[in-house]
Amino acid sequence: MSPTHSDDPLHGDEGLMLRSDGRVGNPVRCLVLDDWHDVAASRVEAEAARLADSLPLTFGIATRQPPDRLRPLLEALTLTLAAPQVGAEARELVTVHDPLVAFDELARLVGRHPRASLVLGQLLRQTPRLGTLQGLAAEAAAYSMLLGGTEFASWLADRGTPGAAPEEGPLVRVRRENDRLSVLLDRPRRRNAFSFRMREELFEALELALLDGTVDRVELAGAGTVFSSGGDLSEFGTATDLVAACLVRLDRAPWRLIDRMRDRVTVRVQGAAVGAGLEMAAFAGRLVSSPGAFFQLPEVAMGLVPGAGGTVSVPRRIGRWRAAWMMLSGARLDATTALRWGLIDEIAETDETDDGREPRGAPARRPAGPDPGPRPPP
DSSP: OOOBOTTSOOOSOOOOOBOTTSOBSOOEEEEEGGGGTTSOHHHHHHHHHHHHTOSSEEEEEESSOOOGGGHHHHHHSSEEEEOTTSOOOSTTEEEOSOHHHHHHHHHHHHHHSHHHHHHHHHHHHHGGGSOHHHHHHHHHHHHHHHHTSHHHHHHHHHHOOOOOOOOOSOSEEEEEETTEEEEEEOOGGGTTOBOHHHHHHHHHHHHHHHHOTTOOEEEEEESTTOSBOOBOGGGTTOOSOHHHHHHHHHHTOHHHHHHHTGGGEEEEEOSEEETHHHHHHTTSSEEEEOTTOEEEOOGGGGTOOOOSSHHHHHHHHHHHHHHHHHHHHOOOEEHHHHHHHTSSSEEEEEOGGGTTOSEEEEEEEOOOSOOOOOOOOO
16 A cells, blocks of 8 residues: 655545445555645644544554644544654654554554454544543444454354353452452463453452442452453354343443542553453553563454453553554553553562562553554564
8 A cells, every 4th residue: 555645645535435245445544744744734734634534544654753733633643653763752653663564564454354443443533532431332332333243253253162161169259458359350271361250240349349438449450370361252252132232241341340449449460461351451540560461452353342441441541543553453562661651550570479469579660761662563
């Protein structure tokens, strides 16, 4: 795909160029910001307005530092891929080794799942402006719609739907110590994969904390070496009533309870926080990570969007542009970059024999300095 230069401007919204079979012909566009440095302010404003009101995803490319006068474009774009020499402290920018190569790779990934990618792009323009419940409602509706789509059906057919063996005992354990309530995801053999039953047990545990005014602190951790590997894949595709599933997702959402008492909640992550694990944790007022942990949002590659509040919680922490990068690329974010971006609040050594609940050693908090950027997408 050829980048759009200033002598070949984007004339209005070309739309998605839908084909007769419903396939998307134009999911991605590119804008080279270097070519806009000397463009008149009125034209920059007009172009920004067109981008904000267009359906295709539009990725910016910057190999030079964008001047302040291009801020309307930066804010209107889906995200901007910036070369290492570009200062990338702004949330709209994602540092990559080679912006043109990164654009081609990102466009290729979007091309594999254009419908989910486009739904995500529009969703991320809405959820940061909405209240928590309204944002979750928009996300749940989009997620449920995509559950009935062809991209998810294709992923499901390729993967199959293996059954999970019945599990005995609680999947969430609760311990009360004075004013602290410790909540432990206790499914280590499945890397704390988030099942329907775990969701219900976690909702009940958090509801206790919400209703008990003597609980001043809530600490959430995961047993074993991984905080959570995300949703339980063995349960994907099992919903028979997508409308009912949408309403349950809203009504019985543990992440909504975390948000309501966020100032009291600390989440401790070790190993990995993937999908629902990260989405839920990002609602907490304090998110602490072990040094070697990584963070990932892989739902678009499944033909879906995040469905555990991620389009609400993650943009609040890192902005919708970097959230779009994580979700569209599926790239892993290491703890150092997550700290710099603000996805987590602290890096602390954890004693994994105590399920990541207690930190040890001196913590690292968000430092100042240039942004090293995430790993490139796989």
